[in-house]
Amino acid sequence: MGIKAETLLKIIQSLEKKYGTPQKPNIKIPIVDQIIIHFLSTQEKQEDIEKAYQSILKEFVDWNEIRVSHLREIQQVLQPFLKSQVSEKAHKIKDVLQQIFMLYNKIDLEALWEKDFSEIQKLAQQIPGLGQEFLLKFICYLYFQEDSPLASSFFRIGKRLSLWDENSNQTALKKNFIKEIGLEKFAHLKILLFIHGETQCLAKSYDCLNCPLCKICNRVQKDPSLQEENEEKMVQKSKKDSKELKIGTKKEKIKTKEKIQKNSNPIKDNEKMKISKRKKK
Numbered sequence: 001m002g003i004k005a006e007t008l009l010k011i012i013q014s015l016e017k018k019y020g021t022p023q024k025p026n027i028k029i030p031i032v033d034q035i036i037i038h039f040l041s042t043q044e045k046q047e048d049i050e051k052a053y054q055s056i057l058k059e060f061v062d063w064n065e066i067r068v069s070h071l072r073e074i075q076q077v078l079q080p081f082l083k084s085q086v087s088e089k090a091h092k093i094k095d096v097l098q099q100i101f102m103l104y105n106k107i108d109l110e111a112l113w114e115k116d117f118s119e120i121q122k123l124a125q126q127i128p129g130l131g132q133e134f135l136l137k138f139i140c141y142l143y144f145q146e147d148s149p150l151a152s153s154f155f156r157i158g159k160r161l162s163l164w165d166e167n168s169n170q171t172a173l174k175k176n177f178i179k180e181i182g183l184e185k186f187a188h189l190k191i192l193l194f195i196h197g198e199t200q201c202l203a204k205s206y207d208c209l210n211c212p213l214c215k216i217c218n219r220v221q222k223d224p225s226l227q228e229e230n231e232e233k234m235v236q237k238s239k240k241d242s243k244e245l246k247i248g249t250k251k252e253k254i255k256t257k258e259k260i261q262k263n264s265n266p267i268k269d270n271e272k273m274k275i276s277k278r279k280k281k
């Protein structure tokens with residue numbers, strides 16, 4: 001019997017409270033372009049990043065031309081649009097294109113869309129500065145595609161929840177999810193489980209006591225000590241919350257609000273970018 005919409009939506013809602021709601025990217029940007037945009041973005045406004053990116057596309061024939069261009073030329077193209085660390089950014093772009101060229105013998109990474117996600121993780125490890133933020137952007141692009149491969153963390157968490165595992169038939173599983181919750185929500189499920197599997201429900205360690213899925217997770221249900229600890233922790237948390245609410249001054253409340261806004265919704269924050277599609281030359 002398939003997994004019902006109710007269960008899947010419960011998982012999505014619980015994880016969205018922690019990680020935010022994934023935003024569907026308007027267009028699919030080539031992987032190399034995503035990497036370049038990532039390095040242009042530090043301390044810049046969205047509109048300026050877009051202008052700088054478009055200017056690069058207009059002034060150079062392709063990424064390989066930028067790779068072999070003089071740093072000064074790249075800097076001149078970026079200068080009118082960017083406010084911060086322009087020479088460092090020009091340097092980084094040239095550097096990163098060279099690294100990609102050394103690793104793949106070409107500056108085109110589109111074949112990675114079809115590969116297992118571990119290939120992208122490997123790339124992110126090989127290019128300093130890409131890190132988690134880039135991966136997060138990338139998985140939103142990847143998982144909003146219907147045929148994207150399922151990550152190993154997807155099966156790991158499914159197994160811990162006792163809902164599906166690596167022996168499940170992938171085609172049947174996907175069909176079941178799409179029928180129950182539709183393509184868009186299925187993409188949310190893949191993205192949220194991926195983030196959860198990379199940050200909290202890891203392969204060798206898991207923080208069940210602070211997990212938004214603890215109430216429906218079979219691993220917690222099987223271990224009464226975890227349930228007890230969890231209940232105790234929740235009682236303590238609610239006592240602390242109500243106390244804070246009563247004694248919090250206006251200033252403290254504003255500070256907390258700022259902190260929450262700063263930390264909340266990593267997916268939304270990372271997906272604000274709406275870069276126009278690269279023109280085919």
Ligand code: SF4
Pocket residue numbers: 157160161200201206207208209211212213214217218219220
């Ligand atoms: S309760 Fe523990 S095992 Fe279950 S999903 Fe959460 S972190 Fe993973």
